[in-house]
Amino acid sequence: MSEPLLKIQNLQVSATRSSAKLPVVDGASLSIERGERVALVGESGSGKSVTCFSAMGLLPESLQVTDGSIRYQGSELTALGAEKLRRLRGPEIAMIYQEPLTSLNPLLTIGAQLKEAAGRAKAGRREILEMLDRVGFADPPRILRQRPHELSGGMRQRVMIAMALVGRPKLLLADEPTTALDVTIQSQVLKLMYDLSYDLDTAVLIVSHDLSVVRKLADTVHVMYAGQVVESGPVKEVLATPRHPYTQALLDSAPHMGDTRDRLESIPGIVPTPDQWDQGCRFRSRCPLATEQCEQRPPKVEEDDRASMCWHIDRLVARQQEAAV
C-alpha cells in the first residue's frame, strides 16, 4: 500500500510555561488519503485546531511539536525549515479559517489578494477568474475590484475558498469554515467544498464542533477529547453506533428535528484542563460507564477501519442494543 497523503502519528504539541511542558495535543494520530474528506470533531480545548495548525506548520510561538511525526507525501514536515514549509503552503497545502473577515486584508481588493495567492502557485488571471466562477460569483471581474467589507459573510468565505484552491492544492485544511455563517449559507459553502474536493481530487481536513457538518461533508471522522483522538472511523458508522461514550454523549446531547424529549441528555461537568490530565481515560469524570479500571490507560481497540480508546466498549454496545429494542 502506498503512503497516505498526510500521516500524523502520535503527535504531541506542548505549551512551554516557565520551563514546564504542558501538552495540549497528546498522542494524536490520523491519516488522509488523496481526495479523502476527513473531519476532526471535538469541543473547545480538545486540541483539534492545534492538530490542524501543526500540519500547516503554523503553530504560535508558545506551542511546539514535542513528539511524533507529520508526514506529507513521505517527507517529514516537523523537520522542514521555515522556507521549505512556506513553499508547500499554497501549491500543496492550503487553509481556510473560521472568520473570513479577519483573514482577509481590509485594505486590499479581492483581486490583489487572489493574485498574491495565485502567484505563489504559479496560476494566472485566467485561473483566478475561472475559480471565482466556480465558487459561484456571477460577475468575477467585478469581484476582483471589490474590497472585503463590500461582501457578505458567505461571499467572503467563497473568496477564501477560491483563494485556497486557485493553486489546486492536494490538501485543504479548513478550521470551522462555516461556524460564523447562517444555516442556509452554511450548507451552500459545505456543498461547494464537497464539489470542489470531488472535482479537483483535493483532500480535505475539516475541523468542526458540529456533528451535522461532519455528517454532510466527511467520509472519515476522528473524535478528539482532551488532546487525544478517542474514536475514529467512517462517518456513517461512527455516528450511528459510536464506540466511545463521549461520541455517544455528544450525539445524545444535541437536540434534533422533531425532538419530543422534555429534557436533553447532558454531559455533566466540564472538559478537564491539560494540568489535570493523567494516564487514565480523560473522559472518566463525566462518563456514565466509568469504573475504577478507567484510571488506567485505556486500550486502543481496533476493528476493521474503526478504532476507539475505551475500557467499556462492550457495555456501550449492550446499551445501544437495549435502546434499539
Add this chain to the structure above:
Amino acid sequence: MTELLQIQDVRKTFGIRSSFLGRKKDLVAVEGISLRIPKGRTLGLVGESGSGKSTLANMVTGMLAPTSGQVLIDGQPVHDQKGKVALRGESGAQIVFQDPYSSLNPRMPVAQLLAEPLKVAPKVLMPEREQRVNELLDQVGLPRSARQKYPHEFSGGQRQRIVIARALARRPRLLVCDEPVSALDVSVQSQILNLLKDLQDELGLTYLFIGHGLESVGFMSDEIAVMYLGRIVEQGPAHQVLADPVHPYTQALISSSEAIPFHAGGTVELTGEIPSPLNPPSGCVFRTRCPLVTDICAEAVPALTPRSESRMAACHRR
C-alpha cells in the same frame, strides 16, 4: 388564557444615508408584525441574519421604540407616547445575550455583576441584595464560592449561567433569549437549554426564544414564528410547523438543518442570500430564492392567512 406579551402590528424603520450628503432612505427592519405569548409559554423566533429577529427583540426589551404599533407586557405598553421606556424592573422584559464573553464586565466579580441590576430604582437595599445574589446563584446552579470570582475564571457555560442569573435579578416575568447557546460547545448547550426549561417551570417564566438553529428552537418552543426580511412568513405550534411546514422558506430551513450527506444525495435547498432590506423585492420578499415562484409573487405581497385552527402562513402558492 392570558397573554403576557402582545406585539401589535409593529413596524420599525431606520433612516439610512447612503453617503454623507446623500438623500435619506428608509430601511424597513420589521414590517407589520403581530405576536402573542401566553403566560408561562415559549415562542421561538427563527430566521437568517438580517431577518429582523434582533430588532424585534430590542423593541420587546425597550431598547428600540417601534416606528408604529406597540408592544404590551401584561397589558402595559413598553414605550409611552413619546417613545420613552415606560416599563422597568420586574414589569419589563430582561434579556439573555448570545455571547457570554462580551456581555459580562471583566472587571466586576460575580457578586457585583448580579447586584448591579438591583441598585437601579426601585433600589433593593443591602442585606436583601446579598441574599438575592445567593438565591440567584442557587437558581442557576453555581456555587456560592463564585461570588468573589471574575468572569475570566469561568468556562463559557458557567458564564452563560451568570448572564441568566443577572437577567433574573429583577424577577422579570418575560425573558428574551437572543441565541443563548450558539456560542457554546455542544455538550454545554444542552445544560443551558435544560436550565432554561427548569427555570421556566420553577418561576413560571415566559420566553421569547430567538435562534437560527431550528433544532434548539424547536426543542424549547411551544409556538414558532419564522421571519424573513422583516416579516413573519409562517407561524404555528412548534411540532406542527417542523413536521409539516407550509411556507417554502420554512421548508428550506428545515432541510438545511437536516444532515443528509452530500455523497448520499444531500442537496442545497436555498441558493443565493437574503436580499438587502434597503432594496427589498416587490411582492413576496422571498420570491428571489423561492423554488415555487410565479408571476403573481412579484405583483402582490402575500398576506399572513390562517391555514388551520392554529397555523398561519404568507404564501401565494401554498
